[in-house]
Amino acid sequence: MKKKSLQYIADKTGVSVSTVSRVLSGNGEKYRISQKTIAMVKLEADKIDYMPDLIAKGLRTNRTDTIGLTVPNIDNPFFANLSCIVISELKQRGYHVLLADSMELDSEERDALNMFVSRKVDGIIAVPVSASPSLYEEIAVHTPVVLIDRYFDETSLPYICTNNYIGSRMATDYLIRKGHRDLLAIEGNRRALSNRDRTGGFLDEVKSKKGISIRTRIVGNAFSVDNGYNETMAILKSGDLPDAIFAFSTTILLGSIRALREYGIRIPEEISLISFDNNGFLDFLDPAITRIEQPLTEIGRRSTEILSELIENRRKELPDPKPIQELLKPSLIVRDSC
Amino acid sequence: MKKKSLQYIADKTGVSVSTVSRVLSGNGEKYRISQKTIAMVKLEADKIDYMPDLIAKGLRTNRTDTIGLTVPNIDNPFFANLSCIVISELKQRGYHVLLADSMELDSEERDALNMFVSRKVDGIIAVPVSASPSLYEEIAVHTPVVLIDRYFDETSLPYICTNNYIGSRMATDYLIRKGHRDLLAIEGNRRALSNRDRTGGFLDEVKSKKGISIRTRIVGNAFSVDNGYNETMAILKSGDLPDAIFAFSTTILLGSIRALREYGIRIPEEISLISFDNNGFLDFLDPAITRIEQPLTEIGRRSTEILSELIENRRKELPDPKPIQELLKPSLIVRDSC
DNA sequence: GTTTTTTGCGCAATCGTTTGCGCAAAATTC
DNA sequence: GAATTTTGCGCAAACGATTGCGCAAAAAAC
Structure with missing residues (x-):
């Protein structure tokens, strides 16, 4: 196959490169190119299966x-x-x-x-x-x-x-409605605003439940399986288990589950779990995980x-x-x- | 900020565009540009934080x-x-x-x-x-x-x-060694060679176990959760359960698990499962899934x-x-x- | 048969690089 | 001091497209 540039088509058809360009970019009419020329150029272009060089085009058009x-x-x-x-x-x-x-x-x-x-x-x-x-x-x-x-x-x-703040409030509200009074949140990267919003929502929702005495703890520092595992392990070792764990991401959740399993803690009988982020897999865990779905x-x-x-x-x-x-x-x- | 082209640097330093180009592409020495000029050009380039236009470069160099x-x-x-x-x-x-x-x-x-x-x-x-x-x-x-x-x-x-063929043989061999004699494979897209290799491996491995009588069935036609679900459901409804199911992908596996759960069939007590493809999540299922890992x-x-x-x-x-x-x-x- | 208008298209610059070739000035040689 | 070599760098073409401007030929007007 030869080089497939406008030049090539121009040579083949005997018209100028400009004309070929105008025809092929659909501006034939606008520039008053005759139907005959248009047809001829298009035919030739089809024949060699012309595809414009997007690099050259980009240079010229800046898009x-x-x-x-x-x-x-x-x-x-x-x-x-x-x-x-x-x-x-x-x-x-x-x-x-x-x-x-x-x-x-x-x-x-x-x-x-x-x-x-x-x-x-x-x-x-x-x-x-x-x-x-x-x-x-x-x-x-x-x-x-x-x-x-x-x-x-x-x-x-x-x-x-x-809206991580709202999401976090929703999750927290749900836990509290379910009767949980001792909540543990495992958070992710503290630098991330999304994480801070979740923390804020968690605390604000608890505060909003006036008249209900609720204990809150926030631990962790990364959106990773390891973080979930380590923090849950620490809690398990301390023996001071919460009623429910709110994992700020699926990865954290998984780490947490691994730790709970190692200790043989049953979900949701002995402890409840809720998580941020949706993931089809969560439905296949046993039990399937209640979670906050982001509107991806x-x-x-x-x-x-x-x-x-x-x-x-x-x-x-x-x-x-x-x-x-x-x-x-x-x-x-x-x-x-x- | 002005336009940051070679031209701009050339104007600022009073040398030609070619010289700037040579200096900045590290060919200053090769083209015998004086140290003084090189330094001057580099300084100016740093000052405006020059970044070459990769589109123009691509057009010229064809890379x-x-x-x-x-x-x-x-x-x-x-x-x-x-x-x-x-x-x-x-x-x-x-x-x-x-x-x-x-x-x-x-x-x-x-x-x-x-x-x-x-x-x-x-x-x-x-x-x-x-x-x-x-x-x-x-x-x-x-x-x-x-x-x-x-x-x-x-x-x-x-x-x-x-090597899907080998992988499939490994999985099949494992199932047979575990004592299973009634095997069901749920396959994916039949157009895909990878799928055909898995089917081939499955059948060949069974054949290679001379003297052992093994029943094989192959069903399904897509690498999807639905396919896994539907085929497993069909088997469950027929009442003619195999000892083990070999899912040709994680998606198929998940569908199959869903169906088995609906029927309350316990894994691995009542039926064994093995799958192709690795996925961290598979360790969090209950039970964790035995599988063939591809060397990604x-x-x-x-x-x-x-x-x-x-x-x-x-x-x-x-x-x-x-x-x-x-x-x-x-x-x-x-x-x-x- | 001029003049004017319309039709149809080409010229050449441009986008920002790279690079072969060559030229002038400086340095060296004799 | 003339001839030669070396040093340092610029000219201009090229990559393949787009596009403003303008020009020649044909058609229309009078």
Whole structure:
């Protein structure tokens, strides 16, 4: 196969490269190219199965139809699920995806973002990892950015996240209604705002139950199986068991379950369990786990929607609209672990 | 911030664009640029935090340092896991990743591959979906391709997959050694060679046990929870239960478990279960599931290794080496479900 | 048969790099 | 001091597309 450039078609048909370009980008009419020429060019293009060089096109037009997506860890089912949704939403809007895995590392995140900029992506969707929004804010000056799942406190960057505060209150409320009065929360990464919101919701909900005396404990410091395991183990060793454990993520939950099993503690007879994050697997555990489901699909849908609006807006040289910052309400999935 | 092109630095320092380019790409010495000029240019580049336009660079050099990766469904933990490994291996080799999710659809796969070619990716790693290698073979003429996890029968395309045949024999052997004589295999997509290999391994292993009378049944037709559920349900309704069920994937396994639970059948007391694919969650099921683990890390490592060799080879205009086609041996993870 | 309008298309610049070739000035040789 | 070599760097083409401008030929108007 020869080189399939516009030049090639131009030579074959005897018209100029410009004409071929106009025809193939569908602007034949607009530039008053004759039907005969249009047909001829299209025929030739079909014959060699012409596909434009998107690199050259990108250089010239400054658009790549590519979105950079960075997540903390694709291996985590939660992010895999989220990525999946975002990718398919983006595809529907005509974008392709450059994916980076920041591995929860600031340095990797920085690399990924710089790479996105160098590649001139049209926009960026990110689950941020670092504690400061500054790099994102710098980038947002020239490239639209939408944060998902995690966000920053004082920033004008748009974000679409779960309302972790509400979710946490829902879970806590449920536990209390079930009659539990001694609650243990195992939290994740304390740097993450999402985690702090969950902690806040947990405590506020307890406080709101006036007249009911409830004991609360908060331990842990990472969204990991090990953290769940270690903290639960510590509690088990102390012998001072709570009525219920609220795991701030599925990973924490699993660690906790492992520890409880080692001690032969029965769920939910001896202790109740509730968790954040949804995951199909949780229905196959015994007992199936009651949990707070984050509105992933909605996050994926909204974020891509916002991002493409931002991109369109910039293209029209309009000023950015007021940043859209939404916290979406999660839902309670009741199963058998409480 | 102004435009950060070579031109800008050239203007600032008073040298030509070519000189700036040579200095910044580290070829200053080679082109005998004076130390003074080199220092000056570098200083200016640092000052504006210069980052090359990778699009322009790609157009000129015909390399994008990008690899296209397509998988059937990123949402499936198996592929999420695999992608994660491939992505991080590629990053270590200096490549970035354009990710496409083919959703097990031929049409999506075709789109993705064309997109990769249009973007001039340096190479492609793919879990193929379609039944025919023809499109891949066309592409491989100009862009290196390595298949993973699934492969084609009669092709010279390189691939790195699990030896499903061996894995299936290992699982079957284990079941038989455990004393089971009535085996049910629930298979996945029959179009997939990997599935056919598993079926073959299952039957051959049984045949190899001369002198032992073993009953075998093979049902099912998809790598899905529903398929596992439906087929198991059918068996339960017939009342003709096997001693053991061999699920050809985790998804099938889960469906099967759901059905068994509905009927209150105890595992492993009344029936044994074994599965293909590894997944951390399987250890948290009750009982933990005995399974065949695919060497994902090895697949990720080898495939990126092969691919980058192919790319280097092409760059040196050497002929392609004999295609590397490897089937890696899986391993048995013994737990409590048999 | 001019003049004006419309039709149909090409010229050439441009996007930001890379790179082969070559030229002028400085340094060295004789 | 002329010839030669070395040093240091710039010119301009190229990658493959897009697009503003303008020009020639054909058609229409008078």
